[in-house]
Amino acid sequence: MNHGLACLALVVGNAAWAQTTTSVQNGDWSDPSTWDCNCVPEVVDAVVVHQVRIAGNTFLFQRVHVMPVGSLVMDAFFSVAIMDTVINDGLMDLIGDIDVDWALFNNATIHIEGVIHNDALLVMGGPDALLTTDNIGNYGTIEGEGRICVVGFSENTGTIQGQIDFCDLTPTVSSSPFIDVNTGTVAGSVTFCEAGSCGPTHVATRVGGLAEVRIGPVPAQDVLVVDAPSGASIALRDAIGNTVRSLLLQGDGPFLIEVTQMSSGAYVAEIRVGAERRMLRLLIER
Numbered sequence: 320m321n322h323g324l325a326c327l328a329l330v331v332g333n334a335a336w337a338q339t340t341t342s343v344q345n346g347d348w349s350d351p352s353t354w355d356c357n358c359v360p361e362v363v364d365a366v367v368v369h370q371v372r373i374a375g376n377t378f379l380f381q382r383v384h385v386m387p388v389g390s391l392v393m394d395a396f397f398s399v400a401i402m403d404t405v406i407n408d409g410l411m412d413l414i415g416d417i418d419v420d421w422a423l424f425n426n427a428t429i430h431i432e433g434v435i436h437n438d439a440l441l442v443m444g445g446p447d448a449l450l451t452t453d454n455i456g457n458y459g460t461i462e463g464e465g466r467i468c469v470v471g472f473s474e475n476t477g478t479i480q481g482q483i484d485f486c487d488l489t490p491t492v493s494s495s496p497f498i499d500v501n502t503g504t505v506a507g508s509v510t511f512c513e514a515g516s517c518g519p520t521h522v523a524t525r526v527g528g529l530a531e532v533r534i535g536p537v538p539a540q541d542v543l544v545v546d547a548p549s550g551a552s553i554a555l556r557d558a559i560g561n562t563v564r565s566l567l568l569q570g571d572g573p574f575l576i577e578v579t580q581m582s583s584g585a586y587v588a589e590i591r592v593g594a595e596r597r598m599l600r601l602l603i604e605r
Contacts, residue, residue: 342369385409471587473498480506484513489600534588538604543576554589
């Protein structure tokens, strides 16, 4: 039995955790009234059977189980570090940087507006398991069965194995594996967009009124030309999601952004106008 399946068996076999608290109503993670213990589950294991909202940078030092009727959501950009086992059988709809430093088991749907860094173990739990994300960096192990859909940047320095269908909607390579940066191991059982793009609705939720935004040239050397509405904000993020440049576009476009201080490589431009958001890939070469 491989490491991931062994961990899964251990988790399932240990369903009756010693200390658990269960959500009793929709509410914030940090609100004691959300939980049956009338406390914030900072140490005890948490079972989510309602819509529970994360509203700040959070370390999950306990086991978290999102049940089929439950959801764990974020509606603003925060950072979440998974320091124990998180099992998702419902919905996780997150905005921000998600760091998997222990184990994440996804048996249902995870949707991330931002970047997921897998430094440990990510297990997809079946053919209907789906993870959609703007950007992904895998530095540990991804395994199991299911679909992973990436809108922007993808990087693998670890291992991807099992019956994973990996679909980067904006690939920068023309041969398998279709991962923007791959210095790791990809098993022969891994497929690439076998189930189709698996992401049209994911992309559509981000385009909105920003459908005509353009950024180039690709590759760029010293200057980026951005065709976007005045008042839009733009953040340039590197391969692991760090913001290296941000500014507010004001006046009449197109706008020129000087990038001579940025290193060569692949980046993602996040453009926002109000609640609308779009991610575009860009490449800097010198």
